[in-house]
Amino acid sequence: MKKDNRQKGFILLCILPTLIIFSIFIVYPVTQVFFKSLFSSSGFGSGDEYVGFANFIELFKDDVFLKSLKNTGFLMLVVPVITLLLSLIFASMLSFGELKEKHLYRTIFFFPSILSFVVIGILWAFIYHPNMGIVNEIMTAIGLDQFALTWLGNKNTVLWAIALVMVWQAVGYYMVMYLAGMDSIPKELYEAASIDGATGFQQFIKITIPMLWEIIRITIIFSINGVLNISFVLVTVMTSGGPNNSSQVALTYMYQQAFVNANFGYAMAIAVVVFVIAIILAFISNKLTEQETE
Amino acid sequence: MKSFVSKMTLLLAVLTLVLAGCGGDKKSDGEAKDKGDSKLEGELELAVFEGGYGGKYWEQLAEKFEAEYPDTEISITSNPDIGELIRPEIIAGNPPDLVYLNQTDPSGVTQGLIKEHGLTDLSDVFEGDALDDDKPLKDKVLPGVLDSVYMSPYDDGKVYLAPYNYNVMGLWYNKTLFDEKDIETPETWDDFFALNDTAKDNDRALFTYQGTDPGYLEEILIPAVYSLGGEEALDQMLNYDPEFWKSDIAIEALDIFEKIASADNGLMNGTVGLDHMQSQTSFVKGDAMFIPNGSWFEGEMEGAPMEDGFEFGFLGIPNFDGEDQQLALNSIEQMYIPAEADNPELAKEFLRFMYTEDSIKLNGEITKAPMAIDGASDLVEESLSESSYNVFNAVESDMYSISGNFAPVPKGVNVEPRDTLFDQAASVMNKEMTTEQWADKMYDVYKQVQEKME
Structure with a gap:
């Protein structure tokens, strides 16, 4: 009995540092977010006024916020699907294809992942430049003048333009994760399948994907969360949310409200909504993919 | 079961201690006040x-x-x-x-x-x-x-x-171009729009602005409102009186932007998608005839590629009837x-x-x-x-x-009227919004601000 207690004490001692750090840097700020969202506050400490759920009520009447939520949703839907699909295709091409330049492609595809997001944003702002950007130069050169659009200045194209950058940035990263997974799939499975007459596509669907499923599950959650973070940087650098909030995402709007307009409480209400949505999404995607493994 | 409960209690106790520690920091600030x-x-x-x-x-x-x-x-x-x-x-x-x-x-x-x-x-x-x-x-x-x-x-x-x-802020032009080609600088907004053909002959658009930072347009809007309605109208706009947006003055002032948008060759291609450095660079390279900016312009563009012989010329802001002085915002x-x-x-x-x-x-x-x-x-x-x-x-x-500067919004107002005002410019420039819709939108926003002002 005494020994048991001592052991418990030791365990407690071991987890104490982590627990303290976790509490200070995660639990405390998060509870503060929930708490502050109930106040009308400028974020400077004094003069906070308790307003209950008024911030939330106003939030759902705020058309800029609703637009930003819609845009975030669009990116969270479109970007992970395209990114993961492309990563899978590229990974299997590199893993099973008979390409001589395999290693070169591997490096090139991974390259965007080591660039900072700010650099990527500036780079693409110039690629999309309406008058001297490479996209429009090519369009004009091949005679598609009418498609040389102001990609970042048009409400119909701006989100797709940003989504493309996010896909470009992330494909290489997930591809490398899938490549590592594919290398660990036993070759015998493929040999047996091809003896039975399975085509390459059938092998991909019936062997590669099921064997990779655990990795795919993780990458789905990574990629949805990544969208939240990366979209903030790219939108800030490339469009500042413009034109007329057409590319505003939830986090850029939150930042603007908290630190530019000094509506700190209101911004925390946005943070709470984003937090809840992120948790729900992670939960849903986890549940959905879990069922398919059984 | 009992050990689980005691573990959780312990955990909670530790957590509380930590949280209390964090809260404690804040209270000590009273001491800093001894002036x-x-x-x-x-x-x-x-x-x-x-x-x-x-x-x-x-x-x-x-x-x-x-x-x-x-x-x-x-x-x-x-x-x-x-x-x-x-x-x-x-x-x-x-x-x-x-x-x-x-x-x-x-x-x-x-x-x-x-x-x-x-x-x-x-x-x-x-x-x-x-x-x-x-x-x-x-x-x-x-x-x-x-x-x-x-x-x-x-x-x-x-x-x-x-x-x-x-x-001091207002419109800028290339002085060399105007001197060499004997172009008269515009005094009124009519003169301004009449220069569109000259701009076209010189292979440039009439106007560009800092697309993704549309706040620069206040350098045009505030003097324009002053020119039309004097101090009184300006006060209405800057102090969030919703009725201002129902007035002819508001419509006429906002109309400047719709006119630029609808004129052929009026707005430089792609302006809406450019940030302030990109659009200003296009301007000094000779892609547009006018751009709004402040007295820091020359210093800001130091080292940027410019068209041959470019020289910064300051126009201020045109007026409406030709009798008033030229205006500028400071x-x-x-x-x-x-x-x-x-x-x-x-x-x-x-x-x-x-x-x-x-x-x-x-x-x-x-x-x-x-x-x-x-x-x-x-x-x-x-x-x-x-x-x-x-x-x-x-x-x-x-x-x-x-x-002219927009008054601080009262506490509890979560819209920033100035941002909303100039954000709409992109929609107007893309011809997705008319002047009247713009004014109506601003009326609603000002109404919200006014409700909290009492």
């Missing part, structure tokens, strides 16, 4: 925004101040992101004694302090005599500046922010003493010191800009770049420069 004696000694913490004017002026000024007041010591923090640096200090109740940071800074610190009424009243500094002159300091400041919403944000006759450099860099500063008396003395003739000259030499002091642009003439000297000179002779 220093009002004698002119001690340490002055100066926090300055390091932007286009750099940080050198403050170092030299501090040296001179210390030489004059031997018992003092000045520590300077100068940084482009000074707002982010001082925010935690302000929240912890230990702010710097004197801050130079504009309300429009993206950190929102100054904006927040104004909203929060967190500034020291500076009226006595300006009511009192200047250090090197026998007249009150307020008589040395450019007329109208101290009463403007920049310096007296609450409309109660008290000055809370001190003016530093001033900027803005003033802001300094202030946070309410909880340790040494406000010393900070005030430093401000007085800053407004002496020697300091103004020193500032001109280093920052190449005049302070908002009467006659400052002549005092520092040799130090200014040619284009900015011309700007200040024009404003002091034949142009009328307006101080």
Whole structure:
């Protein structure tokens, strides 16, 4: 009995540092977010006024916020699907294809992942430049003048333009994760399948994907969360949310409200909504993919 | 089961301790409040925004101040992101004694302090005599500046922010082009639109602006409203009177932008998607005839590729009937003493010191800009770049420069009317919105603000 207690004490001692750090840097700020969202506050400490759920009520009447939520949703839907699909295709091409330049492609595809997001944003702002950007130069050169659009200045194209950058940035990263997974799939499975007459596509669907499923599950959650973070940087650098909030995402709007307009409480209400949505999404995607493994 | 409960209890206890520890930090800020004696000694913490004017002026000024007041010591923090640096200090109740940071800074610190009424009243500094002159300091400041919403944000006759450099903003053009081709600079908006053909002949669009930073358009809108409806209409717009947007003045002023959008060759292709550097670069390369910007323009574009012979020319803002003066909008860099500063008396003395003739000259030499002091642009003439000297000179002779700034929104208003106003410009420029829809939208926004004002 005494020994048991001592052991418990030791365990407690071991987890104490982590627990303290976790509490200070995660639990405390998060509870503060929930708490502050109930106040009308400028974020400077004094003069906070308790307003209950008024911030939330106003939030759902705020058309800029609703637009930003819609845009975030669009990116969270479109970007992970395209990114993961492309990563899978590229990974299997590199893993099973008979390409001589395999290693070169591997490096090139991974390259965007080591660039900072700010650099990527500036780079693409110039690629999309309406008058001297490479996209429009090519369009004009091949005679598609009418498609040389102001990609970042048009409400119909701006989100797709940003989504493309996010896909470009992330494909290489997930591809490398899938490549590592594919290398660990036993070759015998493929040999047996091809003896039975399975085509390459059938092998991909019936062997590669099921064997990779655990990795795919993780990458789905990574990629949805990544969208939240990366979209903030790219939108800030490339469009500042413009034109007329057409590319505003939830986090850029939150930042603007908290630190530019000094509506700190209101911004925390946005943070709470984003937090809840992120948790729900992670939960849903986890549940959905879990069922398919059984 | 019992051990599980006891484990959880322990965990909770630890958590509570940790949380209580975090909360405890905040309470200690009361001690920081014991303000220093009002004698002119001690340490002055100066926090300055390091932007286009750099940080050198403050170092030299501090040296001179210390030489004059031997018992003092000045520590300077100068940084482009000074707002982010001082925010935690302000929240912890230990702010710097004197801050130079504009309300429009993206950190929102100054904006927040104004909203929060967190500034020291500076009226006595300006009511009192200047250090090197026998007249009150307020008589040395450019007329109208101290009463403007920049310096007296609450409309109660008290000055809370001190003016530093001033900027003049309006439309710019390529002077070489206009001289060589004998093009007359436009006096009215009709003249302006009539120049569209000339612009086309010279292979450029009539107009461009800082697409993703549409706030620059206020340099056109505020003078235009003033030109149409005078001080009264301007006050309505800047103080959130919804009825303003139902007036013909509002429609006519906003119509400038719709006209630019609908004119063939009016707006430079792609403007809406460009940031301020991209659009300004296009302008100096000769892709557009006019662009709005401030007196800092030449310095800002130093080293950018320009079309042959490009020379900065300042037009100001056209008027509507051809009889009024040309207009320009001015803005003033802001300094202030946070309410909880340790040494406000010393900070005030430093401000007085800053407004002496020697300091103004020193500032001109280093920052190449005049302070908002009467006659400052002549005092520092040799130090200014040619284009900015011309700007200040024009404003002091034949142009009328307006101080116009949107009033701080009352607490509890979560829309920023100024942002909403200029965000819509992109939709108008993309021909997705008409002037009337724009005005209606602003009417609704102003209504929301007004509800909270009572």
